Every structure is written in C-alpha cells, then in structure tokens.
Amino acid sequence: MADQFLVERHSWTLAQNALANEEDSWVMLTRDGEIVPIPGEKILHTSRTRVGLEISTPRELQVTEPFGVKSDSGIVYITNERVIYLPARPTDDFKSFFAPVLNFSDTHVQSSWIGPWSWGGVVRPVPGGGIPMNIPRIEVRFIFRDGGHSDFQGKFEWLKERLHHAQELGIIPGQNVEPPPPYDSVSPSGPGPSSGGSAPAPGPTPASAPAANAGSAGQHQPPQPTPNEPPPDYVEAQTQAIAMQYEQRMRDEAERD
DSSP: OTTHHHHHHHHHHHHHHGGGSOTTOSSOBOTTSOBOOOTTOOEEEEOOSOEEEEEEOOGGGOOSSOOOEEESSEEEEEESSEEEEEESSOOSSOSOEEEEGGGEEEEEEEOOSSSOEEEEEEEOOOTTSSSOTTOOOEEEEEEETTSOHHHHHHHHHHHHHHHHHHHHTTOOTTSSOSOOOOOOOSOTTSOOOOTTSOOOOOOOOTTHHHHHHHHHHHHTSOOOOOOSSOOTTHHHHHHHHHHHHHHHHHHHHHHHO
16 A cells, blocks of 8 residues: 555554553643654644544444544644644543544545534544554544634645655655745856856865864774663563554454455
8 A cells, every 4th residue: 555654654653652641542642731743743734623523434334333433622733744633622532533644535525504614534544543443444524613624624635745745756754745945046156157168176165174084083983882772662662563563454354354
C-alpha cells in the first residue's frame, strides 16, 4: 500500500511515546490538556469550538459487535501528520481521536436544511488507536456546529495533496509540506558572467578552512565508547511495537475476509 510507510512510522512513534500515557488515551496530552506533538509535528489548522464527532462501523463489514463513538462538542486539529480531535468533555471511554491524513479516503462535505454542515470519510485505523483490531476501517464524521467546515476541508485537501506528492518524491511524509522560498536568479556576490565569456574558476569559500581544521581535529578525538545497555524504555517500546504490528496484521486479515 502506498501509505503503509506512514502507518508504520506512526506505530513506532506511538509505541515510544505511549509509555508515559494512559493505555486508553489515543493522543498524548499534557496535564493541561495540550497536545504533545510527535517529532517534527506542527499544528496547521485549529477549528472553532463545538465540533461534534461521530465514529461508526461501515454496514458492509457486518461485524458482530459494531464499534461506535459519539462526542457532541470538541475541537479538531490538522497537523502536518494527522487529524486530531479532542472532546470538550473527555470520558474514561473516549479521551481523543487521531488518524494520519493519508488514512482518510472518500472524504466529502454533507449539508442539511436544518442542521449544521459536516465533513467526513472512511478511515483506516492505526495500531494502538483504540479501534478493535477486527475492524479494518471506520466511518468518521465531524459536525461543525459553529461553521468553519470549508476552511477545514481546504486545509485538509491541500495537505493531503502535498503528502501524496512528497511520497512520489521519496520525501518523508509530513516533514516538507511547506512551500519552498522563491528562487532568486541573481547571485548575492554580483552579476554572473556574460554569455560570451567563460565562468571564472570557483575559489575556496571562507568556510572551507574551518571545516578542514575541524576535520583534522576530529581525527585526534578518541572514539566514543559503545553503550553496553539499550536506551531507556527500549524493551517496553519494542514490546508495544510488536503488539501494534500484530494488531495491524489482524486488521489486514479482517479486511481480506
């Protein structure tokens, strides 16, 4: 699958970060309720308040015990990695929800004559996200009671397109989604050579001498000793990573069935 790399990356990151969090919490939060970002994560969009959330199991799956979650009010965020929802009143059963952007499919806006606008789609759950492993996909719907659905949709579609493009270029998803700075064709050291002449040979840059000195100095430094013990929480992270991989395999089998 094209976005399997992102799923595996989230699984390992969550396995490392989940050690300090409660087992039934889907997003790491500080004691003040703020989102703890995963490495390299930035919040790109924050919705207005009073956004509802409905999670349900697609009818075509025909599972014995359908999974469902409902929240009347909360805030939904878009980061350069994922979509995050925090309910206004978390409970023991539901504290938060997240899904990588590339795990959303068939997203669309729904309108109602008498109710608020909503946005949703089909989501492939990630391991460790609190969704039963026998459910390969879920339906997610955000209800924007105070408006703002168009801004959310615009930011989401923009980000998803850039993430797909990053994958095609072999760039790690989520790390290079901002547009590059404008190209300046004028050299800062002055005008370039004329079309009739040849370019002068490049001279050494001012940084070349210090770099050489640093390289020679590094040769005299003693080698760093190899650690005899694994890094902190290595065993726990490995154990959770294996559990997440097992959950992903079970979910893939449920999808094939």
